[in-house]
Each structure stands twice: as structure tokens, then as C-alpha cells.
Amino acid sequence: MQFQVPQFIESEDKIIGPLTIRQFIYVGIAGAFCFVLYFMVEPWLFVLLSVIFVGTALALGVVRVSGRPLTHVVRAAFSFYWNPQLYLWQPKQTSLDRHKVSLETLAIGGGIGNNREDVIAQGALRSAWQKLQTGNKMSNQQFFNKTDERYQIYQKLAGDRQAARRIDYR
Structure with a gap:
């Protein structure tokens, strides 16, 4: 048919x-x-x-x-x-955000995060991931003029250990 x-x-x-x-x-x-x-x-x-x-x-x-x-x-x-619309940029939720582990729990738990290099590497990885997501591209002049960031692990009075960026105001 x-x-x-x-x-x-x-x-x-x-x-x-x-x-x-x-x-x-x-x-x-x-x-x-x-x-x-x-x-x-x-x-x-x-x-x-x-x-x-x-x-x-x-x-x-x-x-x-x-x-x-x-x-x-x-x-x-x-x-x-x-009917104007309000558009807000909201980044996708990444696995780093979903499984956020604070520096204190890593330092107390032992193993990963106990030494300074692990804590610093984790912070550098987060900032690199954020720059990748937001499209922040560094120019050649910014790359060569960039000073090395210094991190230092300090211990609070309560015994918690945290990593902080050291800033010299000289």
C-alpha cells in the first residue's frame, strides 16, 4: 500500500x-x-x-x-x-570541587599532604585548573616577569597545619 x-x-x-x-x-x-x-x-x-x-x-x-x-x-x-534575563556564568562542578579535602585533614591523616611539597603541589594544581577553566592566558611578558611564589606551612595554636603563600613587602 x-x-x-x-x-x-x-x-x-x-x-x-x-x-x-x-x-x-x-x-x-x-x-x-x-x-x-x-x-x-x-x-x-x-x-x-x-x-x-x-x-x-x-x-x-x-x-x-x-x-x-x-x-x-x-x-x-x-x-x-x-522580560530581560539575567545570565550568570557558573563554572561546571569539577571532581576537585566535589571531593574537596581540606589541608588540615590531609596533614592530620598522614600520608599524602604531610610534607610541604605535597601541600604546595596541591595548591598549584588547583590554581592551574582554575586558570584552565576560566581561560586565563598569560602573555610572554607576564610569564618572564612572574616571581616565584613561596609557600610556607605553619601550625596554628590548636595544632592545625596549613599552607600559606608568603609575601615579602620589600
Whole structure:
């Protein structure tokens, strides 16, 4: 059994002469406004307003932008301007963020993080990962002028050990 495949799905049926029902409604509404304006305003103002109304009606009925009717484009434009959206950048959650292990637990637990090199390497890895995610690219001049960062592990009065960047203000 063969079935006929519909073609030209995007096109609307021409119902009233060369106009579709949607186009006819737009032109009919503009014609009704022009008829009312003929009796209400001066002739020069009638001509001006009727040109604007009929031109707008024909544009809404006939013009297509990227294959979509102008009414869809106008509706999207009004929605964009009347309902502004707030877009915030939110980085993806990484495995480093999900499995955050504080320096204190690493230092107390023994093994990893007990020595200074492990703690410093972990901090350097985090900053490198953040720079990779945010797209921070260093220029050649910044690369050569960069001073080596110095880290120092210190112990609080409570016995907790932490790594901190040492800054010399000389």
C-alpha cells in the first residue's frame, strides 16, 4: 500500500484570492481602521495614518525573516525587551570541587599532604585548573616577569597545619 507524502507543509492555503486567512485578517483589520479614520480625521492625516496601518498590516502578513513570519520576530523582540534575563556564568562542578579535602585533614591523616611539597603541589594544581577553566592566558611578558611564589606551612595554636603563600613587602 502506498501513501502520499505531504509536501510544502510550511506553506499556508490560499483561501481568499491570493491571500491566506492570516494575511486577510491583517489587511481586513487595517482596512477597518482606515474606514473609521476616514470619518474621524482630516484628509491629510487620514492618508498618512492609512499608509502606516496598511503598510504595517502587509508587512505582518507577508514578510518572513529567516523563514519565520514577522509576527514571531516581533513577539520575540517584545519578549526580549520586556522580560530581560539575567545570565550568570557558573563554572561546571569539577571532581576537585566535589571531593574537596581540606589541608588540615590531609596533614592530620598522614600520608599524602604531610610534607610541604605535597601541600604546595596541591595548591598549584588547583590554581592551574582554575586558570584552565576560566581561560586565563598569560602573555610572554607576564610569564618572564612572574616571581616565584613561596609557600610556607605553619601550625596554628590548636595544632592545625596549613599552607600559606608568603609575601615579602620589600
